[in-house]
Amino acid sequence: MDAVASRRRWSRLLVAGVVIALLVLPQVGGRFWQYLTLNILLLSLFSLSFNLLFGMTGLLSFGQAAFYATGAYATALLLRTEVIPLLPSVILGTVVAALLAAFIGFFCVRHTHVYFAMLTLAFGMMVYAIMWKWTPVTGGDDGLIGIPRGSLSIPGLFTIRMDPLAHYYYFLTVLALLGIYALYRISRSPFGLVLNGMRENAGRVEFAGIPTRRYLWWAFTIAGFFAGLAGSLMAPLESTVAPASAHWAKSAEPVMASLIGGPFTFAGPIVGSLIYIGLKEVIVRFTQYWLLIFGTGLLVLVLGFRGGVVGFLLQRFARRDSPAGPAEK
Numbered sequence: 001m002d003a004v005a006s007r008r009r010w011s012r013l014l015v016a017g018v019v020i021a022l023l024v025l026p027q028v029g030g031r032f033w034q035y036l037t038l039n040i041l042l043l044s045l046f047s048l049s050f051n052l053l054f055g056m057t058g059l060l061s062f063g064q065a066a067f068y069a070t071g072a073y074a075t076a077l078l079l080r081t082e083v084i085p086l087l088p089s090v091i092l093g094t095v096v097a098a099l100l101a102a103f104i105g106f107f108c109v110r111h112t113h114v115y116f117a118m119l120t121l122a123f124g125m126m127v128y129a130i131m132w133k134w135t136p137v138t139g140g141d142d143g144l145i146g147i148p149r150g151s152l153s154i155p156g157l158f159t160i161r162m163d164p165l166a167h168y169y170y171f172l173t174v175l176a177l178l179g180i181y182a183l184y185r186i187s188r189s190p191f192g193l194v195l196n197g198m199r200e201n202a203g204r205v206e207f208a209g210i211p212t213r214r215y216l217w218w219a220f221t222i223a224g225f226f227a228g229l230a231g232s233l234m235a236p237l238e239s240t241v242a243p244a245s246a247h248w249a250k251s252a253e254p255v256m257a258s259l260i261g262g263p264f265t266f267a268g269p270i271v272g273s274l275i276y277i278g279l280k281e282v283i284v285r286f287t288q289y290w291l292l293i294f295g296t297g298l299l300v301l302v303l304g305f306r307g308g309v310v311g312f313l314l315q316r317f318a319r320r321d322s323p324a325g326p327a328e329k
Helices: 002-028 031-053 064-080 086-108 111-135 163-188 190-207 212-238 249-262 268-283 290-304 308-321
Strands: 151-156 156-160
Touching: 002 031, 002 163, 002 308, 031 064, 031 212, 031 249, 031 268, 064 086, 064 163, 064 212, 064 249, 086 111, 086 212, 111 156, 111 249, 111 290, 163 190, 163 212, 190 212, 249 268, 249 290, 249 308, 268 308
Parallel strands: none
Antiparallel strands: 151 156
16 A cells, blocks of 8 residues: 555646646747647647547447547637637637547447448548548638637636747646546546446446446547547647648547557556657658658567556556565565
């Protein structure tokens, strides 16, 4: 019990240190470090939304980018009107993505295993095709450019322009951290325990009287909501949205980040996102063959660390803290 309590205490201190570092970064780091950190936060939120299905429920989705892009496009279209402020635009864009996830999930959760994965891929590519071809609304191949960040305001109290990156940094960081915390609470809730139970043995959970299909649909919708939140926050950051954000290759990013960090731990996708983006940023500066080296590095990480980096480390700590057996005394 002392080892468990000590580990929890150190975990809380680590989380507090990371949050403080994120809030202090604009004061000590330049635009590059702010931009890089925001990308890591967005991929972390995106990967955690994917891992709600994969790591917690045991369902592999290849269509998360559809909700990510839907949130981005909806927010971009609202901001381009220059009538709706930033926060309502982000919220509405996220809700639109969640509604799409609820619609697609209604059909996808009727299947499991490879059929579920292929169905999410098919729906994802349908969304990609719509964004590619619906030129009057989505801009087609060119996408939407010149997306304003607008302002954060409460009438009669204050108005903060989000054009400076430092201002938008705090806005995005706070919402991303709130989203990550909400997903953490979901993973520790009775709802999350039911999802874990379905991952281990869905038949036994259903035999206990729990409507598994309904829980899967809720999980799919929630995952789409947080993927949409990540996309809604991305659009004002980049000031542009393209159909590539809905492509299946974009859906592969949270898959890789979760596998690198560890899909069966909550921190795994976050650590995986940090490694994924950090490794890419380092390699691309040294060689034009960065894709080959980057892919090889990811392959080594996935195959070399069983259960991901975080899962591997937790196993090592658990083995070290476990009481010695008779042969070891």
